[in-house]
Amino acid sequence: MPNYAYIVLIPLLPLAAFVVLGLFGRKYFRGASGGIGTLAVLVSAGLSIWTAYQYFFADAGGVGGGVAGGGLDAGGGGGYHPVIALKAPWLSFSPGLSIDMSVILDPISVMMIVVVSFVSLMVHVFSLGYMKGEERYGTFFAFLGLFTFSMLGLVLSGNIFEIYIFWELVGCSSFLLIGFYFDRPTAVAAAKKAFIVTRFADLGFLIGILILSFHAETLDFRELIQRLTEPSSQLAGITTASFLGISLLSWGLFLVFVGGAGKSALFPLHVWLPDAMEGPTPVSALIHAATMVVAGVYLVARLYPVFAYADPAVLRVVLYVGGLSAFLAAIIACTQTDIKRVLAYSTMSQIGYMMLALGTFHPAGEAGGLGFTASMFHLFTHAFFKALLFLCAGVIIHRMHSNEMKDMGGLRKLLPLTHACFLIACLAIAGIPPFSGFFSKEDILLAAWHADKLVYGVALLTSGLTAFYMFRLYFSVFWGRPLREVGGYHGHGDGGAEVKAKAEVEVEAPFTMKLPLVILAMGAVLAGFIPFNRLVTYDGLPQASHGIGLFAVGPVALALVGVLGAAYLYFKESGRPAKFAAALGGLYRLAYHKFYIDEVYTFITKKIIFNLIGRPAAWIDRYIVDGLMNLLATVTARISAGIKGLQSGKLQDYVLYFFAGIAGLTILFIYLYT
Amino acid sequence: MSQVPLSHILILSTALFFIGMYGLFTRRNMITMLMSVELILNSVNINFVAFNKYLYPDKLEGVFFSLFIIAIAAAEAAVAIAIIINLYRNFRSIDVEDAGEMKF
Numbered sequence: 001m002p003n004y005a006y007i008v009l010i011p012l013l014p015l016a017a018f019v020v021l022g023l024f025g026r027k028y029f030r031g032a033s034g035g036i037g038t039l040a041v042l043v044s045a046g047l048s049i050w051t052a053y054q055y056f057f058a059d060a061g062g063v064g065g066g067v068a069g070g071g072l073d074a075g076g077g078g079g080y081h082p083v084i085a086l087k088a089p090w091l092s093f094s095p096g097l098s099i100d101m102s103v104i105l106d107p108i109s110v111m112m113i114v115v116v117s118f119v120s121l122m123v124h125v126f127s128l129g130y131m132k133g134e135e136r137y138g139t140f141f142a143f144l145g146l147f148t149f150s151m152l153g154l155v156l157s158g159n160i161f162e163i164y165i166f167w168e169l170v171g172c173s174s175f176l177l178i179g180f181y182f183d184r185p186t187a188v189a190a191a192k193k194a195f196i197v198t199r200f201a202d203l204g205f206l207i208g209i210l211i212l213s214f215h216a217e218t219l220d221f222r223e224l225i226q227r228l229t230e231p232s233s234q235l236a237g238i239t240t241a242s243f244l245g246i247s248l249l250s251w252g253l254f255l256v257f258v259g260g261a262g263k264s265a266l267f268p269l270h271v272w273l274p275d276a277m278e279g280p281t282p283v284s285a286l287i288h289a290a291t292m293v294v295a296g297v298y299l300v301a302r303l304y305p306v307f308a309y310a311d312p313a314v315l316r317v318v319l320y321v322g323g324l325s326a327f328l329a330a331i332i333a334c335t336q337t338d339i340k341r342v343l344a345y346s347t348m349s350q351i352g353y354m355m356l357a358l359g360t361f362h363p364a365g366e367a368g369g370l371g372f373t374a375s376m377f378h379l380f381t382h383a384f385f386k387a388l389l390f391l392c393a394g395v396i397i398h399r400m401h402s403n404e405m406k407d408m409g410g411l412r413k414l415l416p417l418t419h420a421c422f423l424i425a426c427l428a429i430a431g432i433p434p435f436s437g438f439f440s441k442e443d444i445l446l447a448a449w450h451a452d453k454l455v456y457g458v459a460l461l462t463s464g465l466t467a468f469y470m471f472r473l474y475f476s477v478f479w480g481r482p483l484r485e486v487g488g489y490h491g492h493g494d495g496g497a498e499v500k501a502k503a504e505v506e507v508e509a510p511f512t513m514k515l516p517l518v519i520l521a522m523g524a525v526l527a528g529f530i531p532f533n534r535l536v537t538y539d540g541l542p543q544a545s546h547g548i549g550l551f552a553v554g555p556v557a558l559a560l561v562g563v564l565g566a567a568y569l570y571f572k573e574s575g576r577p578a579k580f581a582a583a584l585g586g587l588y589r590l591a592y593h594k595f596y597i598d599e600v601y602t603f604i605t606k607k608i609i610f611n612l613i614g615r616p617a618a619w620i621d622r623y624i625v626d627g628l629m630n631l632l633a634t635v636t637a638r639i640s641a642g643i644k645g646l647q648s649g650k651l652q653d654y655v656l657y658f659f660a661g662i663a664g665l666t667i668l669f670i671y672l673y674t
Numbered sequence: 675m676s677q678v679p680l681s682h683i684l685i686l687s688t689a690l691f692f693i694g695m696y697g698l699f700t701r702r703n704m705i706t707m708l709m710s711v712e713l714i715l716n717s718v719n720i721n722f723v724a725f726n727k728y729l730y731p732d733k734l735e736g737v738f739f740s741l742f743i744i745a746i747a748a749a750e751a752a753v754a755i756a757i758i759i760n761l762y763r764n765f766r767s768i769d770v771e772d773a774g775e776m777k778f
Contacts, residue, residue: 652770656699
């Protein structure tokens with residue numbers, strides 16, 4: 001067993017970059033701060049990939065041989081076991097219960113560190129060009145470093161409380177980065193919204209942690225899972241004790257899932273994600289597409305044995321919430337016109353997909369752990385193509401100074417490389433073979449087919465819609481009406497654009513922006529060929545690979561229909577989309593206004609919470625709490641006004657009081673002692 | 675020679691005490707007030723000596739106590755006169771009515 005202690009460097013290097021840049025970046029190395037941050041993440045990414053190689057191939061006995069040999073069934077007995085690379089007690093409540101800072105390595109965490117550090121590296125490189133000339137260039141890279149540190153820490157956490165700490169840290173860095181342009185009121189509002197909504201969900205997470213760890217009497221993931229899934233243990237309390245007719249275990253898991261749903265922008269806690277697009281585009285690519293928003297999926301995957309063991313109703317909830325989010329977000333994405341918002345809803349939809357896949361677990365079914373692998377697989381491929389989509393959008397926004405699709409059209413001649421990369425990413429997300437999204441999506445659909453036919457139908461429809469809205473975006477940005485001369489400066493471009501010199505207009509994008517596109521595009525093409533069913537599985541043992549045969553025909557055909565539909569409507573500038581929208585009428589408006597979910601929230605907070613809770617609370621504060629204080633002060637003031645006359649400044653008055661006191665005491669003593 | 679009874683001496687000291695107190699209350703001049711305080715102290719001295727003599731003739735505590743009080747009275751007079759001088763420097767007067775500024 002090789003020593004994995006060096007893994008601790010993977011999160012710590014970005015942290016070091018954050019500290020150095022945060023403290024000195026503004027003053028001493030403004031220009032070099034991007035390079036420093038990128039270098040730190042580069043080393044982290046290198047170490048992550050090395051770790052993955054060591055964990056999956058060099059170190060994994062029988063399975064490694066199986067993969068190398070390419071055999072279908074990879075040797076018996078092997079499998080990937082979790083490795084605790086490092087464990088340091090941090091806060092010890094009692095001998096059995098302590099918060100340890102530990103680093104856990106198992107297939108999903110190894111996969112996640114690769115994804116996080118790699119995408120973070122790409123985003124760092126991209127930002128070198130994108131954020132150039134920005135006022136707070138150093139601060140930006142410092143925040144990116146903080147985020148990368150927190151996210152890597154989150155995925156490596158071996159302790160449920162440790163994960164909570166990092167969970168809040170990513171929320172905090174997300175807040176900082178969404179509100180990066182703090183002089184824009186919309187960005188500030190979006191940052192606050194993201195923070196409050198996720199914080200609200202985290203409350204559920206915290207209560208869930210407390211319930212689970214109270215009954216398992218440990219905070220360590222491995223022991224927690226082991227103790228909670230043992231039927232014969234003395235933990236009967238958690239399954240028999242119930243609240244509102246649902247066992248406490250289910251409640252705990254459900255609340256943990258609420259936390260995950262908040263972070264992963266699942267319905268109905270998704271409202272913050274589209275607004276979060278106010279942040280700089282590389283941030284959207286890193287945080288709000290590839291890494292942070294999948295933290296919820298990761299959390300459920302981390303506790304998956306407990307979810308699988310508990311009442312199936314909990315996983316049903318996961319399944320339906322995932323399906324509903326995927327479907328609703330796909331519909332909304334079809335109507336949005338802001339390029340980043342389309343991508344945001346698409347992210348939400350894909351995360352819904354991942355959750356749906358996690359929810360398909362069947363204890364008895366043949367496809368038991370299929371959903372788990374499919375979900376992780378989709379997470380992996382999604383990170384590549386979604387980050388690529390966002391970075392392409394970054395190039396477009398950088399060039400066009402606008403987020404609106406109607407300001408664009410015919411960009412394929414202006415941005416040929418971006419066009420190619422965007423097309424690849426669109427094909428991948430639409431699930432067209434042989435791009436990566438196809439494989440992961442097929443797995444998810446297969447898992448859904450085994451679990452629930454209704455959800456399968458929804459997922460299938462969603463995959464068609466995905467193809468439609470992605471190609472709607474693609475055609476209206478790169479084809480559509482002929483290219484107009486870039487002159488329309490709209491002022492609400494994505495920051496930093498103002499600084500650009502005229503001469504730069506001739507170039508598509510700086511080299512640092514193109515390089516990540518190419519690398520991610522390769523990832524989006526090739527990631528699908530990684531044999532995930534052998535590497536990342538529910539129980540660590542490789543699964544038999546299942547052929548993608550006839551089953552794939554339906555989804556691919558539907559995706560093609562979506563693509564053709566989009567081509568029909570948006571390939572050439574025409575009145576067709578408007579007519580189509582008019583034909584749909586109310587349904588279109590409903591989707592365009594995002595099903596009025598934001599309005600519902602506003603109604604609930606402004607009308608119900610403010611009026612029914614806020615006002616009485618304010619009244620109590622003003623008249624009862626403050627009143628008590630005022631009463632005390634008034635009484636004191638009155639009394640002092642009454643007795644201050646005694647302090648007359650006349651010596652003989654004092655003498656009189658003195659003698660009166662002595663006389664009084666004398667009388668008292670005489671009276672008492674006789 | 676028949677002894678003076680204790681009550682006579684106590685009446686004397688009480689009279690002295692109240693004369694001192696009366697002076698303390700009625701006089702506005704700091705020097706006379708100081709003199710009144712001396713009267714009060716001396717009435718106490720007389721009490722001490724008288725009780726010692728009449729109740730515990732074989733002991734000397736009362737006598738010593740009065741000696742202490744005399745010493746302290748001397749020190750107190752010194753301090754009081756210093757205060758009075760300062761008062762005079764500030765107010766050009768040693769009338770307590772004029773120095774009524776230390777109030778609320």
